[in-house]
Amino acid sequence: MADSGNRASTVYHDAAKTLKGKITLDGVNVFYGPDQAIYNVSMVIPDRSVTAFIGPSGCGKSTILRTINRMNETIDIARTKGSIRIDGEEINSKAVDPVILRARVGMVFQKPNPFPKSIYDNVAYGPRIHGLASAKRDLDGIVETSLKKAGLWDEVADRLDQPGTGLSGGQQQRLVIARAIAVSPEVILMDEPCSALDPIATAKIEELIDELRENYCIVIVTHSMAQAARVSQMTAFFHMGDLVEYGPTEDIFTNPHEPRTQDYITGRFG
Template sequence: MADAAAPNSNKATVYHPLQSTQPVKVAASGVEVFYADQQALHGITANIHDRSVTAFIGPSGCGKSTFLRCINRMNDTIDTARVRGSIRIDDEEINDRGVDPVLLRARVGMVFQKPNPFPKSIYDNVAYGPRIHGLASSKDELDAVVETSLRKAGLWDEVADRLDQPGNSLSGGQQQRLVIARAIAVNPEVILMDEPCSALDPIATARIEELIDELRENYCLIIVTHSMAQAARVSQMTAFFHLGHLVEYGPTEEIFTNPRDRRTQDYITGRFG
């Protein structure tokens, strides 16, 4: 029997010989998360590269979203959550006491599963981040930031003439792109996306995927997805999580053509795990 089919009972992560030439942006090492007494993540160690898309895949409850939320310390908002281990962004430890999560979240933007624009106008949605962080000193500057962000999110042409309309009046796909524009507006370094297309139709999904592909040139993107096809389409690196463990991490084409771990193989081919 070949190693792909070999039962892999030990919990060690399979790291493929990494082929990314991009520098490391986020370096996680031994990250563990507990919800009350329940351990949700077991010793996650992974280097995530800049200017590329990294996809987290795995069955529900495998810890991929939990890990994603560690990167901008969203888990802080849950009372019972405790995070251990080290996550460094550009060699700066984010779990240090001295690091303000508010500042961190300005550097690490996040897009959620359900499009969640604020119940405000399109303009205010995008301008909110720059406003609270004081990134624009004048109205003209703010206008420029809003326009650039909407352009980058590929939404400008569709909403340029109705910026004062509520964000909720847009279609689902447009809302998700608005939310991405809102995240881009604060000029983050890392953008986290938690199943950004799970509520969208295939065309809207394709638009978002195209957008993700374009954003790759400037940002470090991390995307959690349930759709293996989507992970395969948009990402350069893929990490497979299972029961709180990082099982396998490597270039996407490797993971999808020749996974090394039996659990990865079973998951992506849709077999009984």
């Protein structure tokens, strides 16, 4: 781990020290032009589980999430330093094609953003451009499986040719999750996936996240602490660009070690 300078160092719970990781962040710093947004974040994110990033607005949780599939590169002034490895492979190395990386590391955003295409084409788009299906029948199979995994199949099976944008917000969010799943990712990043949804649609997404956990490494950024508590196994608390505390969700929400974590999750932030 790199030198943390004069900023407070992260508190790792015991369980967070011995994790076998899918993703390893080591001394990650992110800058937007002259401003530093992330200070020296090191953490191990386990496979086949849900890791929640929580913290007040502007704490850097979305920024750190976006380093995992190099989404920050789409912002001109953003620079990332430090090591980010997926299965031991450095994702920022020249040899890694960001397009391929983003197929391995899918992303779901705050607002559902289906393509202005049919439900079928929304899901089939990724497999087509990545050449994952050779015949129409294979593609049909991928679309069906992905929609089933996303818990949407039963609701749309009879209208696959209709526009994805015609679905309800909750259905659209599940559609983009199906789209992410269709390219067989290993990691799914979710940036506040439920903040635009009603409680029923939110519950469906949460149920889906819990099912997806069996096969994927999921990282979720959420403003809803109750949601982080419900869906995740590990929780990381960020504040002003620091990773303040990282540990099992249950411990973070019942017995946080850091006063800043305690103040945030109990609603005492000044």
